[in-house]
Amino acid sequence: ILNVEQSPQSLHVQEGDSTNFTCSFPSSNFYALHWYRWETAKSPEALFVMTLNGDEKKKGRISATLNTKEGYSYLYIKGSQPEDSATYLCAFWVGNYQLIWGAGTKLIIKP
Amino acid sequence: AAGVIQSPRHLIKEKRETATLKCYPIPRHDTVYWYQQGPGQDPQFLISFYEKMQSDKGSIPDRFSAQQFSDYHSELNMSSLELGDSALYFCASSSGLAGGRNEQYFGPGTRLTVT
Numbered sequence: 664i665l666n667v668e669q670s671p672q673s674l675h676v677q678e679g680d681s682t683n684f685t686c687s688f689p690s691s692n693f694y695a696l697h698w699y700r701w702e703t704a705k706s707p708e709a710l711f712v713m714t715l716n717g718d719e720k721k722k723g724r725i726s727a728t729l730n731t732k733e734g735y736s737y738l739y740i741k742g743s744q745p746e747d748s749a750t751y752l753c754a755f756w757v758g759n760y761q762l763i764w765g766a767g768t769k770l771i772i773k774p
Numbered sequence: 775a776a777g778v779i780q781s782p783r784h785l786i787k788e789k790r791e792t793a794t795l796k797c798y799p800i801p802r803h804d805t806v807y808w809y810q811q812g813p814g815q816d817p818q819f820l821i822s823f824y825e826k827m828q829s830d831k832g833s834i835p836d837r838f839s840a841q842q843f844s845d846y847h848s849e850l851n852m853s854s855l856e857l858g859d860s861a862l863y864f865c866a867s868s869s870g871l872a873g874g875r876n877e878q879y880f881g882p883g884t885r886l887t888v889t
Contacts, residue, residue, distance in 0.1 A: 694874045694875075695874035695875050697874075697877060697878070699877075699878075706778075706864060706880035706881060706882050706883055707817070707864070707866075707878075707880045708880070709877030709878060709879065711877075712874070712875055712876065712877050714874075714875055752816070752817075756874025758874065761819055761822060761830040761832060762807075762819060762874070762878070763819075764816050764817050764818075764819070765816065767816055
């Protein structure tokens with residue numbers, strides 16, 4: 664059974680601090696790893712799709728790295744702002760148009 | 775920019791009734807995915823379509839069926855509704871050419887309540 668795990672489950676961060684969290688996925692038969700941001704009462708929004716070992720992608724203050732050999736990806740947020748409060752989901756592409764989703768890391772930014 | 779459209783946004787049905795959820799993907803997107811999110815749960819993949827053909831199937835009950843039409847919109851048909859079917863149903867679309875390398879764009883969801 665393919666499993667995608669995210670840690671921590673939730674995170675409280677002071678505004679202005681930087682933070683990071685982890686997504687672990689199967690290291691064999693890797694196709695792609697997706698990161699999504701999901702704010703309450705909204706639909707998930709794509710952040711990154713990572714495909715190559717060693718990939719590092721950046722969007723504003725958010726960046727992500729990928730290690731396919733050991734099966735993990737880190738998401739970093741620099742200088743957290745209240746608008747960063749959301750659940751961050753990673754999803755592992757298993758081919759045949761299916762993503763296996765992690766349970767998410769709920770990030771709460773304290774002003 | 776055009777986004778994924780889902781209708782209706784809210785639906786209330788009684789047990790054993792039938793419901794139809796519709797999804798209109800972003801123009802030129804040929805792949806549609808359906809997800810179910812129960813209260814306090816992560817999204818569960820139900821089914822996906824690429825170029826009007828079913829491409830993969832997840833944890834979709836036999837009581838549910840779906841199809842993608844010639845204009846690429848998709849419908850999720852749910853019969854003999856049960857209380858446990860109450861959930862938020864998301865549709866997402868992507869361009870299927872690059873497989874998992876293209877991000878999915880999600881619609882606003884349809885909240886189904888079964889009473």
